[in-house]
Structure formats: C-alpha cells, structure tokens
Amino acid sequence: MAGSTTGTALLLAASPMGKGCLVDAASVLPVLAAVSPAVLSGTDTANVVELADPLEPQAVLTRLRAAAVTPGPLTVYLTGQLQLDRKQQLPHLALARTTPATIRYTGFPWHWIAEELRLRVPGSTTLFLDLHADAAAWRHVTGRVFDAGRGVSVYGRVAPPPPRRAVGVPAYMKTVATILRSGYRPDAGRLHQEALGRLSSEGVAYGDVVLAWDAVSGAGVNAGFVSPPPPLPVPSPGGSAPRPPAATGWAAARAEEAPSAAGVAGVAGVAGVVSPRAEVASPTVEGVPPRDADADAEGVKGGDPHSFITSAVQAGRHGDADAVAAQWEQAALRAYGAASEEALHWSEVRADLAMFAGDPARSCRAWLTVAGTRLGAGQAADAPAVEAAVDRAHHQWTSLGESADARELGAVLVELRRRVPGRREGAVRHAERQLRKLESVQHVPG
Structure with a gap:
C-alpha cells in the first residue's frame, strides 16, 4: 500500500430498471x-462513496466531481451497462x-468521466x-480504443449483450472484490490479471473486450479476451510486482494505438479516446523544465505541465498554475491557432483553474469564450465539447449572485444558452x- 496518504474509493453500480436491463449491476455492491x-x-486510510442505481446523470456527475478534486489516490469501481445515444452515437x-x-438525457455520457478527471x-x-x-x-467498443482519458489507468472488461431476456452478471467485478476481501491488495495490473485468470478458468470471460491501460508506463491493451493469460512470475522479496506479459498479435497492434500519457500535448477525444497530437514547443516557464528534462522537485515528469499544474493547485499556488497554463496556451495559439484542440484544451484548463482559485467570473468568461470559439469554428451546438463549455459557464454564472x-x-x-x-x-x-x-x-445608492 501507499504511505500514509488518504485515498478515495468510488463504488458506482448503475443499470436501467425493467426490461431494458442487461446486467444486475447492483448485485456487486454488497461484495x-x-x-x-x-x-x-x-492506501492506509480511505474514504468510500457508494452510488447504487442513480436516477439522474447530475447525481453521478456531482459524486464524480467531488471525488476528482480529492488530493490522494482515487480508485473507481464502476459496474453497469453501456449504450449509444441514437443521435450522436456516443457511449453512455x-x-x-x-x-x-x-x-441522451437520462444516461451518463462516457466522455464526462475524462472531462472530470483530466x-x-x-x-x-x-x-x-x-x-x-x-x-x-458493442460494435463501438470493439472498433476503437476505449478508455477514460489522459493519465487514468483503466482495467476491466466490456461484455457483449447477453442472450435475449437474460440479465448478465458482473462476474469480473465480483471476482475483483472477492480477491480484495482477503485483505490482499496487489497493484492494479496484477489484480486485473488475477481476476481474468480466475474468470478464464471458469470459461466466463471468453469473447469479452479486455481493458488494460497503465497511465504511468503508457502501456495499454484493448483486445478481445480469447484465452487464459499466462501465469505471472512471483516477485522477488522486496521487489515490485512484475508487469503483465506483453500482448501479442491483434492485442499488440491495438496497444500501439494508445500513446504514452507523458509527452503528449493533446487532449482526450470527446469519447474518451486518447489521440496523439504533434507536440507544442515547450514555452520558457520558470520552474518547468523542457519536455525531455528530468523531473524536478515539483514532480514534473518529462516536462509534463499537467502534473506541475495539479501539484500547484493542491498547494494553493493558483497564480503559478495559471501562469504555466497561460504559457502553454499561448504556445498552442501560435503553433495551431485559436480554434485548434491544442489551444482550446489549455483555455479549458485555465477556466477550471479559475474555478479552483475561487474566481467564478473569470471561469465563466473563459468557458463562454471556449464555447463561442468552438461554435465559430463550425462545431455543432449539440457537440459534447460545446455543451460542456456552456454548461460549465452556466454553473459558474450561478455562483455570482x-x-x-x-x-x-x-x-x-x-x-x-438559447443556441446550446x-x-x-x-x-x-x-x-x-x-x-x-x-x-x-434596484440598487439604492449607498
């Protein structure tokens, strides 16, 4: 376990009521x-938040947002049912x-997860x-890399639709929970492999899409699980657990689609798929080394500004965080233009930083600018990124009294708002x- 850091665990189980239910998601919560x-x-200590069969997407968003701002490690155990909306074909x-x-209105958009955790x-x-x-x-998931955005490790499985009138069982999550009930807590990758090993020996996971993405190493696999994984070697005393064996064949090809979390000056795609982009030249910012330099005392790995910014916010150094984001925003503007995803990403980061700094007016202005820029660039009024920008501007506006x-x-x-x-x-x-x-x-002169 980690040192004395307090962690957070969010347990979320959700599935529709009635005949549209594909999985008995809530059955995993007691385990x-x-x-x-x-x-x-x-971690040594932790806070646990449980959300069972929520009715409204805003309730899920509120819990996820609260968990996302906690400073320690965050582990989310999510069990449920994935569907596409008919209009935009985005997973919910x-x-x-x-x-x-x-x-579209009663489900929780998958890309909101990446938005809140970025x-x-x-x-x-x-x-x-x-x-x-x-x-x-199922067709959507099997046709692309499926994750939760930059810097987030993802492990698990997506199962195909069960037979008609049948309700699936969250066998993977129950197996993970059963392993953990013993008090044994391996690292996430090893826990995932052990769970898959147990399921495959029972013939349960055959044909599922297996998700395995390590945000630290940048190694990822997103492939159909068709055979039991090979056994893992036992770690040497005092040593760290070995990494899972490398993927082969189609799995290896899919793994190459997932870029390293460090050194990519980009933003998660609207569906949570990380898309590599050309790097923005590193601006000269005091305290932030070049992108290929060693990590400094602030914890900047490979010159990644996001780590520096997050650490600065957690330390209450909001001005430093915004100064770094502003430098990267200007570099992206010069390199790619105001309507580029690179520049808009940094504008959105600065909007969030204003919120964290307790300046809702500045945050609202920034989100309004982002929304206007996206619309001006031809993005649709119902595009997820446009809707998210207007929703966040609206939320910050309500804080201005x-x-x-x-x-x-x-x-x-x-x-x-009338347009979006x-x-x-x-x-x-x-x-x-x-x-x-x-x-x-009416304002009475004072």
Whole structure:
C-alpha cells in the first residue's frame, strides 16, 4: 500500500430498471462493501462513496466531481451497462431511468468521466470497469480504443449483450472484490490479471473486450479476451510486482494505438479516446523544465505541465498554475491557432483553474469564450465539447449572485444558452429567469 496518504474509493453500480436491463449491476455492491476501505483504495486510510442505481446523470456527475478534486489516490469501481445515444452515437452509462429513446438525457455520457478527471495527476486515478454493452455499443467498443482519458489507468472488461431476456452478471467485478476481501491488495495490473485468470478458468470471460491501460508506463491493451493469460512470475522479496506479459498479435497492434500519457500535448477525444497530437514547443516557464528534462522537485515528469499544474493547485499556488497554463496556451495559439484542440484544451484548463482559485467570473468568461470559439469554428451546438463549455459557464454564472459580473455575463450566457440548450431540461428557462431577476434588482445608492 501507499504511505500514509488518504485515498478515495468510488463504488458506482448503475443499470436501467425493467426490461431494458442487461446486467444486475447492483448485485456487486454488497461484495465490494465487504472490503475494507484501505484495501479498496490501496492506501492506509480511505474514504468510500457508494452510488447504487442513480436516477439522474447530475447525481453521478456531482459524486464524480467531488471525488476528482480529492488530493490522494482515487480508485473507481464502476459496474453497469453501456449504450449509444441514437443521435450522436456516443457511449453512455445507462442509469435507472434510461431507455434507448432517452439515453441522451437520462444516461451518463462516457466522455464526462475524462472531462472530470483530466486535471488529476497522471497515475493517481484507476478505474476498474465491468460493463455490459448493447449491440450498438458493442460494435463501438470493439472498433476503437476505449478508455477514460489522459493519465487514468483503466482495467476491466466490456461484455457483449447477453442472450435475449437474460440479465448478465458482473462476474469480473465480483471476482475483483472477492480477491480484495482477503485483505490482499496487489497493484492494479496484477489484480486485473488475477481476476481474468480466475474468470478464464471458469470459461466466463471468453469473447469479452479486455481493458488494460497503465497511465504511468503508457502501456495499454484493448483486445478481445480469447484465452487464459499466462501465469505471472512471483516477485522477488522486496521487489515490485512484475508487469503483465506483453500482448501479442491483434492485442499488440491495438496497444500501439494508445500513446504514452507523458509527452503528449493533446487532449482526450470527446469519447474518451486518447489521440496523439504533434507536440507544442515547450514555452520558457520558470520552474518547468523542457519536455525531455528530468523531473524536478515539483514532480514534473518529462516536462509534463499537467502534473506541475495539479501539484500547484493542491498547494494553493493558483497564480503559478495559471501562469504555466497561460504559457502553454499561448504556445498552442501560435503553433495551431485559436480554434485548434491544442489551444482550446489549455483555455479549458485555465477556466477550471479559475474555478479552483475561487474566481467564478473569470471561469465563466473563459468557458463562454471556449464555447463561442468552438461554435465559430463550425462545431455543432449539440457537440459534447460545446455543451460542456456552456454548461460549465452556466454553473459558474450561478455562483455570482447579484453582482455586476452576473449582470454583464448573464446577457451573453442567455444568448449562448438559447443556441446550446444542453441536456438538462429547463436550462434555458433558468438562465432567462435569473437574468430577468438580475435586471429588475434596484440598487439604492449607498
């Protein structure tokens, strides 16, 4: 286990009620709940948050967002059902009220996971996944790398649809929990391999898509599991556990699609797929070494600014964090232009940094700018990145009370909200009503 760091474990089980249910997701929670918090998180002490069959995507977002800002290691155990929305063909985690027709509004978009976890220190977040996919989602998963964004380690499996009128069992997650109930906590990769070994010996995991991505080493596999993994050698006394054996054949080819988490000046794609991009030349920033330099005392690995920024925020050095992000933003603007994903990524980072610094007005302005830039570049009003920017601007605006900033930004937000209504019912009406209230406030000279 890690030193004396306090960790967080988020247990999330979600599946639709009624005939649309593909997996009995909640059945895994009693098994996971029997594991001690320290073992669940792999730290000496831990906080555990359990979310069973949530009804609303905002409830899941709130819990995930709260977990994402915790400074210690975060482990998410996620069991559920994967479906695609019919309009954009993006994967969603189906929730209790989800139906195929309402998935866009009642499901939890998968790319929200990458959005919420993107500022965490690479390697500090691990997801264990046990997902059952409907037919469309199964085709989606088997056709591309499926992960949770930059810097997040992902282990688990996606199972194909069960036979008609049958309900699947979260066998992978139950096996992980059974191993952990003994009090034995191997590292994530070894735990994953042991769970797969037990399942394969029982013939359970045959044909599943296996997910294995180590955010620290940058090694990844995303391939159909068709045979039991070879046994792992026993680590030498006092030594670290050996890494899983290298993938071969098709698995190895898929692994090459996943870039290293360090040294990529890019952003996770909207579906959570990491896409390599040309590197932005490292700006000259005090405290941040060139990208190929050794890590310094601040923990910057390979010159990766995200690690430096996260550490600075956790230390309360919000000005330093924003200064570094601003330098990278300017470098991306010069190299790729204002509408590039490289530049927009850093604009979004700075918007989040303003929120962490307690400056909702600056954060709101930044998110409004990001949304306007994306729309101006021809992105659709219902594109996930556009919706996310407007939703975040709206959220920050509601924190401004009756201030002058609220009145100034309100008119811009309402106009944008009408163009981008988003997924939350009543968002446009809320913005319009709040703006009318602000405009009617009479200020008495003091």
